[in-house]
Amino acid sequence: MIAFQRTLLAQELVAALQGKALLGDAHNGLFLAAPRRTGKSTFLQGDLRPALEAAGVVVVYVDLWADARRDPGVLIAESIARALEAQLGVVARTAKKAGLDKVKVGGLEVDTSRIGKVDGLTLTDALRLLHANAAKPVALIVDEAQHALTSEAGEAAMTALKSARDQLNQPGAVKLMLVMSGSDRDKLLRLVHTAAAPFYGSQIQRMPPLGPDFIAYVAALIEAQRPDLRPVDQGLLQQSFAVFGYRPQFFMAALGQMLSPLAALTGRFEPALLEAAMQQQAQDEAQMESDYLGLKPAEQAVLWRMLEQGPRYRPYDAEALRFYRDKTGHPVSVAQVQKALEALRQRMPALVWKSARGEYALEDAAMHRWFEALVQAGRWPPRPGQEQLPFDEE
Numbered sequence: 001m002i003a004f005q006r007t008l009l010a011q012e013l014v015a016a017l018q019g020k021a022l023l024g025d026a027h028n029g030l031f032l033a034a035p036r037r038t039g040k041s042t043f044l045q046g047d048l049r050p051a052l053e054a055a056g057v058v059v060v061y062v063d064l065w066a067d068a069r070r071d072p073g074v075l076i077a078e079s080i081a082r083a084l085e086a087q088l089g090v091v092a093r094t095a096k097k098a099g100l101d102k103v104k105v106g107g108l109e110v111d112t113s114r115i116g117k118v119d120g121l122t123l124t125d126a127l128r129l130l131h132a133n134a135a136k137p138v139a140l141i142v143d144e145a146q147h148a149l150t151s152e153a154g155e156a157a158m159t160a161l162k163s164a165r166d167q168l169n170q171p172g173a174v175k176l177m178l179v180m181s182g183s184d185r186d187k188l189l190r191l192v193h194t195a196a197a198p199f200y201g202s203q204i205q206r207m208p209p210l211g212p213d214f215i216a217y218v219a220a221l222i223e224a225q226r227p228d229l230r231p232v233d234q235g236l237l238q239q240s241f242a243v244f245g246y247r248p249q250f251f252m253a254a255l256g257q258m259l260s261p262l263a264a265l266t267g268r269f270e271p272a273l274l275e276a277a278m279q280q281q282a283q284d285e286a287q288m289e290s291d292y293l294g295l296k297p298a299e300q301a302v303l304w305r306m307l308e309q310g311p312r313y314r315p316y317d318a319e320a321l322r323f324y325r326d327k328t329g330h331p332v333s334v335a336q337v338q339k340a341l342e343a344l345r346q347r348m349p350a351l352v353w354k355s356a357r358g359e360y361a362l363e364d365a366a367m368h369r370w371f372e373a374l375v376q377a378g379r380w381p382p383r384p385g386q387e388q389l390p391f392d393e394e
């Protein structure tokens with residue numbers, strides 16, 4: 001699997017995090033949103049992390065989706081503790097051998113037996129220690145950060161990170177850099193948009209999808225391997241990539257199939273690639289449609305309301321209850337709504353997301369696009385037996 005390096009983007013973000021960019025407030029926290037599978041984690045780990053390290057920053061990376069069963073607050077604390085342990089390991093072991101149960105690092109007294117333990121230090125102390133011991137700025141990258149809002153410990157960790165940032169950073173001296181990424185802008189917004197939110201006032205940036213430079217790179221690879229295909233039509237490649245939703249994995253897999261010696265392809269591969277992209281899109285939509293049709297009437301009504309209301313969704317207000325009644329043809333009680341929401345949340349994969357404060361949102365923002373497209377086409381709501389089969393010719 002080839003990985004396209006996004007060095008320029010990484011460098012721009014490093015400068016912004018250091019507070020060197022003219023505009024913006026990334027030094028207060030950088031919030032990046034982009035849809036699933038468009039390459040966020042790959043970029044954060046493969047490009048941003050090394051770029052930060054090259055700039056003399058200690059980097060801690062944690063993906064809150066890596067293990068969805070673990071509490072996000074604990075995952076954050078553990079990732080910091082691990083980095084700290086790697087740094088302090090020698091100091092602590094030496095101290096322990098010498099019979100000392102406390103060491104002084106960076107003006108802080110540390111209980112050596114507690115280093116590496118999550119509850120041993122506050123997050124702020126752990127980050128301060130990491131910074132003091134390394135004598136370098138620290139960057140904490142929290143991937144799928146919106147997941148922190150699904151537990152109280154996660155929320156508390158976010159608040160602690162904000163206070164650590166405020167304590168460590170002074171104007172002109174950024175010691176703690178925070179990078180938060182998420183697959184859903186609306187959920188990430190909950191970290192920044194109300195006065196009670198941990199990072200109130202910060203802006204969410206859209207992480208740009210892979211662009212023409214990626215396409216040019218892929219085209220060059222193809223031309224090098226298959227001189228007979230020169231010149232590759234980059235316009236069609238770019239178009240296919242867009243239809244694949246800027247998801248490199250699907251795009252590359254389809255390309256691999258087209259270019260395989262086993263492919264029974266006559267003629268150019270580019271139009272066939274575009275065709276494959278359109279089929280994939282139709283399949284994704286057919287999947288959402290069949291998921292929707294498989295739900296109970298109350299669940300469908302709840303999901304419909306969420307699709308329609310987006311971030312304004314309130315599950316139990318009078319208008320919502322009236323909506324559920326209209327759609328199902330009978331009154332729906334608050335308890336029934338609760339039950340429906342819970343069922344939507346417990347499905348595998350889950351359709352609904354819930355924050356620790358009891359706010360609900362769709363798990364996958366792609367459903368909104370699907371919904372809008374069907375509404376536009378006058379095909380909403382889907383009806384059984386009317387699914388468009390992915391391979392149907394128009």
Ligand SMILES: Nc1ncnc2c1ncn2[C@@H]1O[C@H](COP(=O)(O)OP(=O)(O)O)[C@@H](O)[C@H]1O
Nearest residue numbers: 002003004036037038039040041042043248249
């Ligand atoms: N820069 C890249 N070059 C090539 N393939 C990539 C690149 N970034 C992502 N991919 C492919 O896309 C898949 C999804 O990327 P990932 O970073 O996990 O997305 P996200 O974190 O946004 O969900 C990866 O497994 C990889 O196959």
Ligand SMILES: [Mg+2]
Nearest residue numbers: 040041042143
């Ligand atoms: Mg990811």
